[in-house]
Amino acid sequence: MTLASLAMYPYPHLRSAYDELWDNVRARLALDAPALDWDVEHEVAARRPDLLLGQTCGWPLVKHLTETVRVVGTFDYDVPDAVDGTYCSVLVSSVDDSLPNVLHRTDLTVAANGVDSLSGWISLQAAAASHGVTLDQIEWTRSHAVSIEALRQGRCHLAAIDAVSWAHLDGAGLMVVGNGPRIPCLPLVTAATSTDALVSDLRAALRSAVGDQALAAVCRTLKIRGFVERDLVDYKGVSGLVPLA
Numbered sequence: 001m002t003l004a005s006l007a008m009y010p011y012p013h014l015r016s017a018y019d020e021l022w023d024n025v026r027a028r029l030a031l032d033a034p035a036l037d038w039d040v041e042h043e044v045a046a047r048r049p050d051l052l053l054g055q056t057c058g059w060p061l062v063k064h065l066t067e068t069v070r071v072v073g074t075f076d077y078d079v080p081d082a083v084d085g086t087y088c089s090v091l092v093s094s095v096d097d098s099l100p101n102v103l104h105r106t107d108l109t110v111a112a113n114g115v116d117s118l119s120g121w122i123s124l125q126a127a128a129a130s131h132g133v134t135l136d137q138i139e140w141t142r143s144h145a146v147s148i149e150a151l152r153q154g155r156c157h158l159a160a161i162d163a164v165s166w167a168h169l170d171g172a173g174l175m176v177v178g179n180g181p182r183i184p185c186l187p188l189v190t191a192a193t194s195t196d197a198l199v200s201d202l203r204a205a206l207r208s209a210v211g212d213q214a215l216a217a218v219c220r221t222l223k224i225r226g227f228v229e230r231d232l233v234d235y236k237g238v239s240g241l242v243p244l245a
Contacts, residue, residue, distance in 0.1 A: 001052035001191065001198075005037050005045040008055040008186050009222075011145075011168055017221040024215055025053075028205035031198075051191040053202060058235045059118035061187050066232060069189035072202050075210070076226035077185055079163045085228030089123040089160040089180035092171060094151040099178040100131055102158050109137040111147035111156035118238055120144060123180030124160035126241040145169055167223050184235055185228075203229055 004026070006018050019036055026033035033052055037045070046056040047068055056065065076085045093102050102108070113120040128135050139156050141147045144165040150156040151174055160180050161169075190202060206227045210219055219225065 001031070001194070002034055002050045003037055003040065003045060003048050003054070004034050004052050005040055005042060005054045007036075007038060007040070007042045007045070008057070009164060009168065010038065014168065014222060017218045020218050021209060021215060021222065021224075024209045024212060025205045028208055030201055046189060049191055049193065051189070052194075054189050055186050056189055057116060057118050058184055058187060058238050059122055060116045061189070061232070062235050062239050063116070065189070068192055070192055070194055070199055071230050071232045071235065072188045072190055072199055073206065073227055073229045074185040074187055075222075075224045076228050077164050077167075078220075078223045078225040079167045081179065082163065082185070083182075085185050085226075085230065086182050087163045087185055088182050089119045089127075090163050090166045090176055091124070091127055091158065091178040091180060092148070092151060092161050092166070093158050093175050093177045094154060094173075095157050096175055097177070099127075102177060103128055103131050103133045105157060107137075108133075108135075108158065109139060109156045110135050111139050111141050111150040111159040113141050113143050113147055115140070118183055119162035119165075119180070120147065120160050122238065122241050123183065124158075127160065127178060127180050129242070148174065164223055181241055183238055183241075184230065187230060187235060203227075 022036045045054045046065055074085045081088050095102050139150055141150055144161050147159040151159055210224055210227050
């Protein structure tokens, strides 16, 4: 295996911390593991047959990657409302009003990072549907950071932001008006050809690394407080968040 990627939260101020975390993890593995690759896009990394460890989104995992990867687990993040490796997207608005009032605006425009985003689009649709609203006016931004800017600049009124991204980005001037449904945190995955022994080795190394007091400051920076084993079945339920999706 020649590729390792943890690029779902690729913010420059976090990269050295992720490098340090992964260096600790790979030192615990039985094989000669590569350093993190920051150049390969996470969508591409998840489809690479030489993927040792990557991080992807739960929606493409259950819709497109079931035959391509094996789920290793997820980080348990230290962000508001996160529990045992699950969390809720943060519904953020440029309008100082209640979520129902924002959703029922006749001029409502939402920002969403991508059609395959569980936290930024599927969660937003599910939250809107719970209030009887179908989202019609969408600005596709390609990232949570750009969605936040679209709100701040007044082009959009509402967005669902991944809770970990929200903790790391500047949301000054915006209002949190609610949360999306509870979902599993981003899956850590390995290539489908990875053996049971390798998956077990990865799980043990990840658990040990995030529990290492020598990495406590690194994990605080990354908002990581633990590791939770997961399998594909743990993500299957997200398919039901949006009818006929």
